[in-house]
Amino acid sequence: MSNKNSKRVQYINSNLLGRKREPIEIVQEEPIELIMKELETETTIDRNEVIDMCQDLLEGELSSFHRDSMMQYLNYASTAQFPPQMTALDASQPWMVYWIANSLATVKPSSIDDELKRKIVNKLFTISPEKGPFGGGSGQLPHIAGTYAAINALSLCDNIDGCWDEINKPAIYDWLLSLKQPDNSFITCNPVGETDTRGTYCALSVASMLGIMTDELTAGVAEYLESCQTYEGGYGGTPVGDEAHGGYTFCAVASLFILGRSDLIDIEGLMEWCSARQYNEEMGLSGRNNKLVDGCYSFWVGATAAMIEALTGVECLDKSALQRYILNCCQSDERPGFRDKPGKSPDFYHTNYVLLGLAYAESSFSFKDSRTDNPFAITSTQRKNVENSANLIPISPIYGLPIDSLNKFHDHFVTHKK
Numbered sequence: 001m002s003n004k005n006s007k008r009v010q011y012i013n014s015n016l017l018g019r020k021r022e023p024i025e026i027v028q029e030e031p032i033e034l035i036m037k038e039l040e041t042e043t044t045i046d047r048n049e050v051i052d053m054c055q056d057l058l059e060g061e062l063s064s065f066h067r068d069s070m071m072q073y074l075n076y077a078s079t080a081q082f083p084p085q086m087t088a089l090d091a092s093q094p095w096m097v098y099w100i101a102n103s104l105a106t107v108k109p110s111s112i113d114d115e116l117k118r119k120i121v122n123k124l125f126t127i128s129p130e131k132g133p134f135g136g137g138s139g140q141l142p143h144i145a146g147t148y149a150a151i152n153a154l155s156l157c158d159n160i161d162g163c164w165d166e167i168n169k170p171a172i173y174d175w176l177l178s179l180k181q182p183d184n185s186f187i188t189c190n191p192v193g194e195t196d197t198r199g200t201y202c203a204l205s206v207a208s209m210l211g212i213m214t215d216e217l218t219a220g221v222a223e224y225l226e227s228c229q230t231y232e233g234g235y236g237g238t239p240v241g242d243e244a245h246g247g248y249t250f251c252a253v254a255s256l257f258i259l260g261r262s263d264l265i266d267i268e269g270l271m272e273w274c275s276a277r278q279y280n281e282e283m284g285l286s287g288r289n290n291k292l293v294d295g296c297y298s299f300w301v302g303a304t305a306a307m308i309e310a311l312t313g314v315e316c317l318d319k320s321a322l323q324r325y326i327l328n329c330c331q332s333d334e335r336p337g338f339r340d341k342p343g344k345s346p347d348f349y350h351t352n353y354v355l356l357g358l359a360y361a362e363s364s365f366s367f368k369d370s371r372t373d374n375p376f377a378i379t380s381t382q383r384k385n386v387e388n389s390a391n392l393i394p395i396s397p398i399y400g401l402p403i404d405s406l407n408k409f410h411d412h413f414v415t416h417k418k
């Protein structure tokens with residue numbers, strides 16, 4: 001180093017950087033606030049409100065499952081006429097039937113007696129006198145979601161009066177095929193509908209349960225789904241760069257399991273994304289980054305985690321914490337049924353998916369004989385020593401139905417070739 005340069009270095013060190021000076025210690029009386037804490041946005045304000053509401057409820061004892069009030073709520077729902085303010089659900093009638101019947105089946109299968117089964121079948125066959133495909137209500141165009149919910153609800157009716165044999169499989173098959181798009185997605189309804197992973201899941205769920213999955217129906221579908229996994233690890237609704245979301249992720253992952261193509265999933269990325277859905281403070285799950293916890297993701301994300309668990313043996317969520325969010329924050333002493341979060345009202349959609357999420361939190365998952373290519377071979381067993389267990393019926397995370405009824409329905413169509 002030249003003399004001139006060495007002087008310059010000395011000057012910088014001693015005068016500008018202070019390296020020759022004694023260090024000065026400053027004792028900070030107040031804790032230093034992280035700069036992020038000072039950044040307040042609508043998102044952080046909403047989140048803090050939810051944390052405040054949850055924290056009081058989460059502290060202290062783990063609540064028990066309010067079985068009696070839940071059964072009263074569901075039994076009433078299965079007999080009552082819905083009030084006029086529920087007309088917004090006019091296009092979701094098969095959904096209502098599925099949510100209520102499935103909740104009953106998950107808590108107490110015998111509560112779906114023959115009278116209720118006949119009522120369900122009558123309701124669904126009135127919506128579709130051709131007995132499939134099904135719209136959202138009488139006189140409405142056939143819709144993939146209505147058909148999915150109707151087939152699920154019929155699977156809970158145990159072939160009463162031969163109703164399973166009346167399902168119009170040829171019409172459903174031709175119609176499903178007519179929904180398939182050039183990019184191998186399925187449109188929800190013709191001529192106007194959406195194409196995303198929901199349509200694909202509903203189509204594959206129905207087709208696999210009825211034993212009408214053909215190469216023509218499924219060609220290219222796995223590749224379409226594969227392209228919906230985003231850099232975040234979860235799945236968007238479509239391959240065009242949508243944000244990963246719990247509902248669409250469930251639909252894509254369950255579809256890949258139905259197709260026996262779980263090999264197309266980036267499992268590590270998906271596991272990380274699922275784990276990031278659970279928040280330390282609330283203990284429940286969100287559907288996407290920087291959004292609020294919501295009880296229904298206990299199923300959409302919980303079931304995705306259950307499928308990963310069955311495949312790899314690894315749990316990527318804290319099930320006990322999730323059970324605490326559900327029992328302490330999604331139910332209240334004031335109103336029966338499950339809700340999204342404290343401050344919200346219970347409804348049948350959340351009641352069904354929070355119950356299924358609770359069943360996930362209390363169970364372990366694997367594939368019978370390691371048959372990971374067979375979606376009907378998934379098994380669910382009670383975890384040991386679960387405090388305040390609700391003792392729910394084993395649920396298939398792929399189909400969102402009790403495993404017993406699902407397998408009976410599938411055997412009827414596939415094993416016995418009805």
Ligand SMILES: CC(C)=CCC/C(C)=C/CC/C(C)=C/COP(=O)(O)OP(=O)(O)O
Pocket residue numbers: 145198201202246247248251286287288291292294296300
């Ligand atoms: C079988 C079938 C058809 C499944 C559908 C699955 C699905 C897409 C569920 C999403 C449900 C939901 C809570 C959306 C809300 O989005 P939001 O933006 O209001 O909520 P967020 O803030 O939690 O993201």
Ligand SMILES: [Zn+2]
Pocket residue numbers: 294295296297340350
């Ligand atoms: Zn919800």
